[in-house]
Amino acid sequence: MVCDIVAWRDAMDKQAVTVKDGEGEVLRVLGTDVRFLLEAATTGHRFSVMDVSLPKDQGPPPHEHPWDEAYFVISGRVRFVIGDAVRVFEAGDFAYAPGGVVHGFKGVDETPARVLVFDAPATAEGFFRxxxxxxxxxxGIAPDIPAIAQRHGMRFLPPAAT
Known part of the structure; x- marks a missing residue:
């Protein structure tokens, strides 16, 4: 469902955004559902917020890009690789991956995990779209993920590097 955003504007033309549960555009990407809560265009590309559903063993493999990302686990368990650290995070846990640091994550349990993903500046949205x-x-034809990633300043690591 396309997001029905309620927005207010003040004298300085700032825009507040609310998104109810079940609203927001959802894309199926790399085996996950990515729901856009706050889009790049709304923040002048300063940052964006996505709600990502991660089934077991699904999620982005280790990769790097120049923008920062932060993660807050809403539910379930998620295995994060950030730099040399590998940890399983649960609901309420938070992680931060600075730009240029190799990272990846995937769901751990049969019940999909949910993670809020914040990126700054807002760049990941273009890759997902x-x-x-x-x-x-x-x-039926797999897209050229490395080429799409490269267009957006991303690089996926070869499987041996994971």
Whole structure:
């Protein structure tokens, strides 16, 4: 469902945004559901917020990019790799991956985990949208994920590096 955003503007043209549970555009990306809560265009690309659902063993493999990301686990358990650290986080736990640091994460349990993902500046959204677009353009044909990632300043590590 496309997000029905309630917005107010004050004298300085600042915009407040509210998104109710179940609202927000959802894209299926890398085996996960990514729900946009606060989009790049709304914040002038300063940051964005996504609600990501992670089924068991699904999520982005180790990768790097120049923007910062922060994660807050809402429910379930998530295995994070950030730099040399590998940890399983649970509801209420928080992680931060500075730009340029290799990181990845995936769901641990049969019940999908949910994680709020914050990126600054807001760049990940463009990657997710391009990946979704190319996946839908040629159903049954896997998109060239490394090429899409490269267009957005991302690099996935080879499997041996994980």
């Amino acid at each position: 391009d990946l979704d677009k190319e996946t839908k353009a040629e159903p």
